[in-house]
Amino acid sequence: MSRLLAARAARCPRPALFRSRETMHSTQTRLRHGALTACAAALALLATGCSKASADAQAGDCRDDGHWSGREQAAWLRTAVSFRGTVDGAGPSYEDASVVVRARHTGDGRVLCQPLGVQVEFWTLSARTTGTETSSVMRYGLSADGSRTRTVGFPRGLPDGQDGICTRILVAAYAGAPLRGRELPRTTRDLAIAGDMDVRFGTERIGAYWLLPPQNPTACTPDRPTADPSPTRSTTWDIYHP
Known part of the structure; x- marks a missing residue:
């Protein structure tokens, strides 16, 4: 009897409420993943820009000789x-x-x-x-x-x-x-x-x-x-x- 009920339950479609919650969870996961990827890319670009700006500033700077012996x-x-x-x-x-x-x-x-x-x-x-x-x-x-x-x-x-x-x-x-x-x-x-x-x-x-x-x-x-x-x-x- 229990096997028959389990088989019928498997053939029955899941309620729309459960499907909606699963879809929402999947969408939120994808959004969070996309946001993290975008933030990582922005940080990488920022680091590259800061590094280049620092190198340019150093190249154009004078040499500090005020403390020289x-x-x-x-x-x-x-x-x-x-x-x-x-x-x-x-x-x-x-x-x-x-x-x-x-x-x-x-x-x-x-x-x-x-x-x-x-x-x-x-x-x-x-x-x-x-x-x-x-x-x-x-x-x-x-x-x-x-x-x-x-x-x-x-x-x-x-x-x-x-x-x-x-x-x-x-x-x-x-x-x-x-x-x-x-x-x-x-x-x-x-x-x-x-x-x-x-x-x-x-x-x-x-x-x-x-x-x-x-x-x-x-x-x-x-x-x-x-x-x-x-x-x-x-x-x-x-x-x-x-």
């Missing part, structure tokens, strides 16, 4: 400075030689948020009976942030050693204030044979330097005569250009 300033300057002309020190003058602070150098190509104060200084090194005499000839101040190239020519009238005294020219580009006291350069070998590696500065602010070969090599020989210290030191030209 002297060593960090020198590291930035080292990749920007180059020396041009008078490679071998030959010639009657240094009129074709220059110090160049390039724009957009290697590494992080963004300009600096705060322009860096740079000093380009020239010294003469002369062999004396008491050792090497160092005299500042010219100091040229400028500001650099990587936005443009700055060029500083060698000063006129640099000694060429034709007076028989072993004389060399040293040029350096460094960050910050002019060098003072123990920060000034010195050589650790005989001036006649000294190279760039034999020059020492008492500071970490030096970006780049160059000890030029003597223009009169015969005056810079190991058995050369030495002269007494000069009575007066060279006058320094202090030029500042922002």
Whole structure:
């Protein structure tokens, strides 16, 4: 008897009320699924847009250098400075030689948020009976942030050693204030044979330097005569250009 009733119940159609509830539930499920899919797509687009905007903002931003130490300033300057002309020190003058602070150098190509104060200084090194005499000839101040190239020519009238005294020219580009006291350069070998590696500065602010070969090599020989210290030191030209 129970089997017969179950068979009849299976053949009987379900009431419309139950069918309506099932249809409504299915529709709500599809709507919720569609809404979740749309939200996920919108979030993905938003994330992509924000990421691109952030990258664009970073690419167009300046490089924060306000907290840099002297060593960090020198590291930035080292990749920007180059020396041009008078490679071998030959010639009657240094009129074709220059110090160049390039724009957009290697590494992080963004300009600096705060322009860096740079000093380009020239010294003469002369062999004396008491050792090497160092005299500042010219100091040229400028500001650099990587936005443009700055060029500083060698000063006129640099000694060429034709007076028989072993004389060399040293040029350096460094960050910050002019060098003072123990920060000034010195050589650790005989001036006649000294190279760039034999020059020492008492500071970490030096970006780049160059000890030029003597223009009169015969005056810079190991058995050369030495002269007494000069009575007066060279006058320094202090030029500042922002």
